[in-house]
Amino acid sequence: MKRHRKFPRPSAESEPLREVFAEAAYDVTPSAVPLAAIERAGRQRRRRRTAVAAGSACALLVVPLAVVALREAVSPETGDGRVTSPSGLPMATVRVVTAGERVEVAHGIKIWLTEDGAHWSSPADSGPLFSSVKEGADEPGVTVQQEGAGDWGYFLSGVYRGKREAARVEIETTEGQVAGTALTLAGGPHWGVWYAMVSAPKPVAPGRPVDVTRRVTVYDSAGGVTASTGAGL
Incomplete structure (x- = not known):
C-alpha cells in the first residue's frame, strides 16, 4: 500500500513572512511584450530569405544564358557553311x-x-x-x-x-x-x-x-x- 508523504503545516512564525513575499510579488509589474520589435525582426528575416531566393534564381537564369552566348561564339557556322559572328555578321x-x-x-x-x-x-x-x-x-x-x-x-x-x-x-x-x-x-x-x-x-x-x-x-x-x-x- 502506497503511503502519502505528509508535509508539516507552516508554523505561526512563518506566516507573516509569507504575507510579505506575496505582497511583493503583487507589486511587481511584468514588462510589456515587444510585439512591434518582434514583427519588425520577422519582416527583416523574411525579406532576407526572399532576396537570397531571388538572387539564386537570377544566378540560375544567367548561367544558361551565358552558356548559350558562349555556344554561339564558339560554334557560329550557319547551315550554308558560312561562318558568322554572334551578331549574325560574316567573319573572315x-x-x-x-x-x-x-x-x-x-x-x-x-x-x-x-x-x-x-x-x-x-x-x-x-x-x-x-x-x-x-x-x-x-x-x-x-x-x-x-x-x-x-x-x-x-x-x-x-x-x-x-x-x-x-x-x-x-x-x-x-x-x-x-x-x-x-x-x-x-x-x-x-x-x-x-x-x-x-x-x-x-x-x-x-x-x-x-x-x-x-x-x-x-x-x-x-x-x-x-x-x-x-x-x-
Missing part, C-alpha cells in the same frame, strides 16, 4: 596551307599554292589555271576572278599581295557585302588566295563569267588595309 577566315596542298573550296573547285603563285582547277575548266606572284612583287594589290557556280550562285576568287599578313577579307558585291576566306603559305609571305561563294537570284552556269564584284579589301590583324582592288597586280 585565314587558313595556312602547305605548298602544293589542294584545298577544295567549293563544289569541285580546288585551289593550291606554290612558291611562285596560285593554281585553280574546276569541273568547268579544261585545265588548271595559274596566277603568278613573282611579277610586281613589291606592289600590294588584289586580282579578281568571278564565275557562275550553278545552283550555288557565284564563285569569286583571286590573288592578294599586301604589306602585312592578312587577317580577314571583305568583298563588296552586287548582292551585298560578304566575308572571304584567305589561303596563305606558312611563314607569312604576305600573299595568298582569297575566295568566297555568293548567293545569286537564280542559277548561273558553272564557269560562266559574271561581273558582281565591286571591291575586295584585305585587312591585317590591327584592322588596317594591307591590300585592296585597284592597285598593283
Whole structure:
C-alpha cells in the first residue's frame, strides 16, 4: 500500500513572512511584450530569405544564358557553311596551307599554292589555271576572278599581295557585302588566295563569267588595309 508523504503545516512564525513575499510579488509589474520589435525582426528575416531566393534564381537564369552566348561564339557556322559572328555578321577566315596542298573550296573547285603563285582547277575548266606572284612583287594589290557556280550562285576568287599578313577579307558585291576566306603559305609571305561563294537570284552556269564584284579589301590583324582592288597586280 502506497503511503502519502505528509508535509508539516507552516508554523505561526512563518506566516507573516509569507504575507510579505506575496505582497511583493503583487507589486511587481511584468514588462510589456515587444510585439512591434518582434514583427519588425520577422519582416527583416523574411525579406532576407526572399532576396537570397531571388538572387539564386537570377544566378540560375544567367548561367544558361551565358552558356548559350558562349555556344554561339564558339560554334557560329550557319547551315550554308558560312561562318558568322554572334551578331549574325560574316567573319573572315585565314587558313595556312602547305605548298602544293589542294584545298577544295567549293563544289569541285580546288585551289593550291606554290612558291611562285596560285593554281585553280574546276569541273568547268579544261585545265588548271595559274596566277603568278613573282611579277610586281613589291606592289600590294588584289586580282579578281568571278564565275557562275550553278545552283550555288557565284564563285569569286583571286590573288592578294599586301604589306602585312592578312587577317580577314571583305568583298563588296552586287548582292551585298560578304566575308572571304584567305589561303596563305606558312611563314607569312604576305600573299595568298582569297575566295568566297555568293548567293545569286537564280542559277548561273558553272564557269560562266559574271561581273558582281565591286571591291575586295584585305585587312591585317590591327584592322588596317594591307591590300585592296585597284592597285598593283
